Amino acid sequence: MIKLNLNVFKALWGMEGTYEKFLERAANAGYAGIEAPLPSKEDEAAFKQALKRHNLSYIVQTFTNGDHASSFSEQVERAAGFEPVLIVCHSAKDSMSEAEQDRFYDHALKAEQRWGIPVGHETHRGRAMFTPWTTARLLRRFPELRITADFSHWMNVCESHLEDQEEAIELAIQRTIHVHGRIGFPEGPQVPHPASPYFEKELGLFLGWWERIFAVQAAAGREQATFTAEFGPPGYMPTDPFTNKPVSDLWEVNEWMTDRLKKQYEQWMTS
Numbered sequence: 001m002i003k004l005n006l007n008v009f010k011a012l013w014g015m016e017g018t019y020e021k022f023l024e025r026a027a028n029a030g031y032a033g034i035e036a037p038l039p040s041k042e043d044e045a046a047f048k049q050a051l052k053r054h055n056l057s058y059i060v061q062t063f064t065n066g067d068h069a070s071s072f073s074e075q076v077e078r079a080a081g082f083e084p085v086l087i088v089c090h091s092a093k094d095s096m097s098e099a100e101q102d103r104f105y106d107h108a109l110k111a112e113q114r115w116g117i118p119v120g121h122e123t124h125r126g127r128a129m130f131t132p133w134t135t136a137r138l139l140r141r142f143p144e145l146r147i148t149a150d151f152s153h154w155m156n157v158c159e160s161h162l163e164d165q166e167e168a169i170e171l172a173i174q175r176t177i178h179v180h181g182r183i184g185f186p187e188g189p190q191v192p193h194p195a196s197p198y199f200e201k202e203l204g205l206f207l208g209w210w211e212r213i214f215a216v217q218a219a220a221g222r223e224q225a226t227f228t229a230e231f232g233p234p235g236y237m238p239t240d241p242f243t244n245k246p247v248s249d250l251w252e253v254n255e256w257m258t259d260r261l262k263k264q265y266e267q268w269m270t271s
Helices: 019-028 044-053 068-080 098-115 132-141 151-158 166-175 197-219 250-270
Strands: 005-011 033-037 057-063 086-090 119-122 147-149 176-181 224-229
Touching: 005 057, 005 250, 019 033, 019 044, 057 068, 068 086, 068 098, 086 176, 098 119, 098 132, 119 147, 119 176, 132 166, 147 166, 151 197, 166 176, 166 197, 176 197, 176 250, 197 224, 197 250, 224 250
Parallel strands: 005 033, 005 224, 033 057, 057 086, 086 119, 147 176, 176 224
Antiparallel strands: none
16 A cells, blocks of 8 residues: 655664764664754764765754744754755744744744755654644644654653544644654653563554554655654663663664564555
8 A cells, every 4th residue: 555665764862972883883774864963063074974975864853942933943054954854843842822833833834945844843742742732733723834743742741542632643644744653651752662562552553653644645645754763762761770771772672663663564565
């Protein structure tokens, strides 16, 4: 059923070492590219050279703050110099009024159009899209708005499996241009390991949502789908209470999630 190509990206979040070491490892593991915040201006040249040397695409992560509209424009302008596949943005704030959020997204859409880079505003806690219903309001208000779907945050914020949010989820699925592959549960944004039999229900729910997203993209005629497994380090990753050591290996967890998604994707394509 699905005819679009799947490109998997490697998140830099929580990984240690130099850009060169990390990008080489990502390339050797078969990733199409990496997803990460903009490097410092001092590291910019070396970062660009490493991307080119390892033939990796780049998804830029941005984070608005202060004057959110100006912050967004400044980061998008700088991101344009990296020729990214797309931009993932932690945009606006949950504490903003609806009028303030509307002014921000009106500005953001104009900036996106000016620079010609697709932007997926992430469904993230602490941001304007922190719940299904706040996101749905914005998507109805701005038909051109697109998102990066990370439903782990919604499951955590709503303390549920989102059984009563199907209408908002369907709208979000229709507007998704990028997927963050992390499995959340009602009491947290990240399970200890997605292979755990104790979180089989959550894994099934997320795989179902992702299948629907890719089906919509295929039906719309898109040629490429993008997916980043984004399990995070301690803070997100549970730790032993007495040693503070993570209960799972971050690289292995994201590899497992990526491999599972790729196998599932092949089944969807042939079903």
